[in-house]
Amino acid sequence: MQTKTLEIWVGVFIAAGLAALFVLAMQVSNLTVLGDDGGYTVKARFENVSGLKVRSAVTVAGVRVGRVSAIEFDPMTFQALVSMRIGARYDELPIDTSASVLTSGLVGEKYVGLDPGGDMDVLKDGDEIMLTQSTLVLEQMIGKFLFDKAETGKGE
Amino acid sequence: MQNRLAQLGRTGLRFFERLGRAHLLLLALLRGLPDLLLRPYLVVQQVYAIGVLSLLIIVVSGTFVGMVLGLQLYNTLVDFGAEASLGPVIALTLVRELGPVVTALLFAGRAGSALTAEIGLMKATEQLSGMEMMAVDPVRRVLTPRFLGGFIAMPLLAAIFSVVGIYGGYFVGVGLLGVDDGSYWSQMQAMVDFDKDVVNGVIKSLAFGWVVTWIAVFEGYDAMPTSEGVSRATTRTVVHASLAVLGLDFVLTALMFGVD
Numbered sequence: 001m002q003t004k005t006l007e008i009w010v011g012v013f014i015a016a017g018l019a020a021l022f023v024l025a026m027q028v029s030n031l032t033v034l035g036d037d038g039g040y041t042v043k044a045r046f047e048n049v050s051g052l053k054v055r056s057a058v059t060v061a062g063v064r065v066g067r068v069s070a071i072e073f074d075p076m077t078f079q080a081l082v083s084m085r086i087g088a089r090y091d092e093l094p095i096d097t098s099a100s101v102l103t104s105g106l107v108g109e110k111y112v113g114l115d116p117g118g119d120m121d122v123l124k125d126g127d128e129i130m131l132t133q134s135t136l137v138l139e140q141m142i143g144k145f146l147f148d149k150a151e152t153g154k155g156e
Numbered sequence: 157m158q159n160r161l162a163q164l165g166r167t168g169l170r171f172f173e174r175l176g177r178a179h180l181l182l183l184a185l186l187r188g189l190p191d192l193l194l195r196p197y198l199v200v201q202q203v204y205a206i207g208v209l210s211l212l213i214i215v216v217s218g219t220f221v222g223m224v225l226g227l228q229l230y231n232t233l234v235d236f237g238a239e240a241s242l243g244p245v246i247a248l249t250l251v252r253e254l255g256p257v258v259t260a261l262l263f264a265g266r267a268g269s270a271l272t273a274e275i276g277l278m279k280a281t282e283q284l285s286g287m288e289m290m291a292v293d294p295v296r297r298v299l300t301p302r303f304l305g306g307f308i309a310m311p312l313l314a315a316i317f318s319v320v321g322i323y324g325g326y327f328v329g330v331g332l333l334g335v336d337d338g339s340y341w342s343q344m345q346a347m348v349d350f351d352k353d354v355v356n357g358v359i360k361s362l363a364f365g366w367v368v369t370w371i372a373v374f375e376g377y378d379a380m381p382t383s384e385g386v387s388r389a390t391t392r393t394v395v396h397a398s399l400a401v402l403g404l405d406f407v408l409t410a411l412m413f414g415v416d
Contacts, residue, residue, distance in 0.1 A: 009204055013203065013309075016211075021358070028345065028348050028354070
């Protein structure tokens with residue numbers, strides 16, 4: 001009887017511990033959002049990807065379809081070569097899809113937004129996205145804006 | 157001057173002797189592990205004594221740590237209009253750091269001290285020598301089940317602590333302060349990474365469980381067989397295990413998250 005209750009308590013404890021790990025995996029972390037089961041990799045070259053990180057989101061129409069898997073510097077073209085792992089479910093992206101580095105919110109984190117084109121061919125593993133748009137660098141924008149203001153002010 | 161040097165040398169030698177004995181004991185503990193397959197009930201008893209009996213303090217502290225985190229972080233984040241990040245901040249704090257570390261500190265105080273006192277008293281009352289007289293190896297019969305029990309219990313306790321804390325933060329943040337329910341969970345899921353955060357937290361808690369039970373078992377086994385010796389050994393367990401946990405946590409954090 002004594003051992004029985006003891007064993008039950010230990011069973012309850014281990015079950016609770018494993019349930020807690022399960023909650024951490026399923027409810028708290030991103031394991032359910034997109035596992036790395038299958039999927040395919042596409043590449044894109046950008047002039048500037050400042051702020052983009054490995055594991056940043058790749059989205060289509062605001063829905064996450066994959067993650068950035070690697071960011072490299074291409075010494076031949078002086079561009080950033082970004083590899084993106086797209087989920088296997090999303091294998092219908094046209095070959096003339098364009099990619100741009102966007103920001104969620106004003107100062108939020110960077111992500112890659114894909115804009116599907118109209119071609120009949122679809123992107124496959126290893127393909128490169130040709131149409132890209134770099135991230136907006138806030139300092140450059142402000143600089144341009146001020147310069148523009150100064151130019152218009154000179155005319156008056 | 158010479159005496160001073162000799163004193164220093166003696167202290168150093170004694171330190172390394174203890175360190176050596178601790179590692180020899182660890183080897184003996186690991187060698188005894190296969191025997192436990194024949195007597196799993198010994199481990200079950202220890203998981204009960206170490207794990208189940210620590211549940212109450214772990215659950216209560218987890219809830220309150222989570223609730224305090226919710227309260228404090230909300231007040232800071234709301235100034236920046238970022239109270240939607242409450243969920244991920246609480247979850248990351250708990251899963252990466254506070255879950256394993258606070259659990260290990262409580263574990264050292266609650267279970268580690270009990271282990272040392274039990275083993276030390278067994279030694280002081282010559283129960284361990286009695287076992288040796290009966291050709292029962294006290295390391296295999298008494299120490300190894302406790303070591304394995306602690307090693308099993310610690311990661312489970314840490315996971316329970318983190319989950320309870322996240323729900324404590326949920327209760328305060330969403331229930332009392334009015335953070336949006338959906339953004340609490342969805343932002344959390346977006347920010348907390350399974351491989352990077354949850355798995356590393358579990359690795360941390362495994363390492364802490366290993367170190368704390370090892371120290372506790374060794375201090376008990378190495379205690380002077382007097383009441384004073386046992387009391388000193390118990391104190392040393394709590395102090396050394398807590399320091400080891402904090403130091404090891406920094407090293408592990410640097411290894412896991414430092415080089416990014």
